[in-house]
Amino acid sequence: DQQVKQNSPSLSVQEGRISILNCDYTNSMFDYFLWYKKYPAEGPTFLISISSIKDKNEDGRFTVFLNKSAKHLSLHIVPSQPGDSAVYFCAASYNQGGKLIFGQGTELSVKP
Amino acid sequence: SQTIHQWPATLVQPVGSPLSLECTVEGTSNPNLYWYRQAAGRGLQLLFYSVGIGQISSEVPQNLSASRPQDRQFILSSKKLLLSDSGFYLCACRGPGRETQYFGPGTRLLVL
Numbered sequence: 544d545q546q547v548k549q550n551s552p553s554l555s556v557q558e559g560r561i562s563i564l565n566c567d568y569t570n571s572m573f574d575y576f577l578w579y580k581k582y583p584a585e586g587p588t589f590l591i592s593i594s595s596i597k598d599k600n601e602d603g604r605f606t607v608f609l610n611k612s613a614k615h616l617s618l619h620i621v622p623s624q625p626g627d628s629a630v631y632f633c634a635a636s637y638n639q640g641g642k643l644i645f646g647q648g649t650e651l652s653v654k655p
Numbered sequence: 656s657q658t659i660h661q662w663p664a665t666l667v668q669p670v671g672s673p674l675s676l677e678c679t680v681e682g683t684s685n686p687n688l689y690w691y692r693q694a695a696g697r698g699l700q701l702l703f704y705s706v707g708i709g710q711i712s713s714e715v716p717q718n719l720s721a722s723r724p725q726d727r728q729f730i731l732s733s734k735k736l737l738l739s740d741s742g743f744y745l746c747a748c749r750g751p752g753r754e755t756q757y758f759g760p761g762t763r764l765l766v767l
Binding site: 547549575577579584585586587588589592632634636641642643644645646647648 | 754
């Protein structure tokens with residue numbers, strides 16, 4: 544059972560435009576959500592997170608939105624840059640035990 | 656800050672051979688440690704996590720085992736590799752932030 548789903552395996556956008564990556568979850572107990580970025584042959588790096596008590600968190604060009612009623616979160620990147628090209632994973636947690644449930648990932652390609 | 660080392664970076668092994676992947680952590684003490692696998696075209700699957708020396712929790716039944724002989728050392732092993740064990744193996748350490756994890760560079764394992 545896939546508790547965290549990223550239904551788009553890939554996304555292509557033009558440099559300077561907005562990139563929107565989506566993530567859905569099924570477990571209503573999740574109370575903390577994170578986005579990680581991964582380049583090929585490297586480990587993922589933490590990007591941004593959001594607690595379930597918030598609906599938005601912003602850090603520079605990156606904003607994460609959380610819609611609890613829809614069990615949906617999204618990552619917005621504005622403006623997109625070629626260096627943003629990578630695989631983006633969303634992850635969720637619910638018990639503060641440090642265990643994260645990851646989605647399948649979305650490969651973002653930003654074209655110059 | 657924490658630094659995670661993994662070796663080897665790449666490994667090609669025949670079916671039925673044993674496996675030992677090592678992960679060591681610098682810059683922290685008594686960390687929570689995790690082993691993940693990323694199979695081709697799939698997300699990050701948590702395999703094992705450890706909250707201390709000798710304490711291992713398995714997340715999924717499989718052909719692999721983990722051990723933590725020292726505070727900052729985490730080892731992933733198998734007695735007999737299967738083709739399905741191929742993938743990208745990542746070691747992670749819990750960071751200071753809520754549920755944040757830092758990942759190592761990974762080991763790419765190909766079982767032939």
